[in-house]
Amino acid sequence: MKKLLFIVSAAAMLIACESRTYEEISDNTPITETVTYTKDVKNIVDNNCIGCHSAGSFKPLTTYNDVKTNIDGILDRIQRANGVPGKMPQGGSLSQSQINIFIKWKADGLVEN
Numbered sequence: 001m002k003k004l005l006f007i008v009s010a011a012a013m014l015i016a017c018e019s020r021t022y023e024e025i026s027d028n029t030p031i032t033e034t035v036t037y038t039k040d041v042k043n044i045v046d047n048n049c050i051g052c053h054s055a056g057s058f059k060p061l062t063t064y065n066d067v068k069t070n071i072d073g074i075l076d077r078i079q080r081a082n083g084v085p086g087k088m089p090q091g092g093s094l095s096q097s098q099i100n101i102f103i104k105w106k107a108d109g110l111v112e113n
């Protein structure tokens with residue numbers, strides 16, 4: 001019985017480690033290509049931000065220029081912890097891999113295409 005328990009818990013640990021490793025890989029795979037607005041960033045903003053940050057709103061994020069000129073504010077807001085006031089997207093959160101795209105976009109020089 002003890003032996004069985006040991007095997008079961010060893011298997012559970014193995015599965016836990018495995019899924020964690022998978023998550024780490026899927027969330028933090030280094031981005032090797034140059035990140036561009038058109039290819040990578042626009043889609044994330046369109047799906048998570050422009051519901052509130054539409055053209056003509058208090059803080060539009062609908063064009064390359066809008067997103068580029070606000071990149072420092074965006075990086076600050078999207079990396080705030082859950083529950084910290086001002087975290088964006090308001091009421092939600094981007095995945096780590098989506099956040100990494102914004103970080104790399106800035107590091108790559110905020111390229112448009």
Ligand code: HEC
Pocket residue numbers: 045048049050051052053059070073074077078085086087088089090091094
């Ligand atoms: C549900 C509505 C909503 C969504 C979705 C949303 N925001 Fe916001 N955002 C707001 C509101 C309201 C404010 C103003 C209040 C504040 O500053 O927190 C704001 C403020 C900001 C500011 C600060 C603007 C400034 O300079 O004063 C930034 C940057 C920002 N949002 C970026 C984003 C990004 C990037 C996303 C998508 C990942 C996003 N927001 C999604 C509602 C939203």
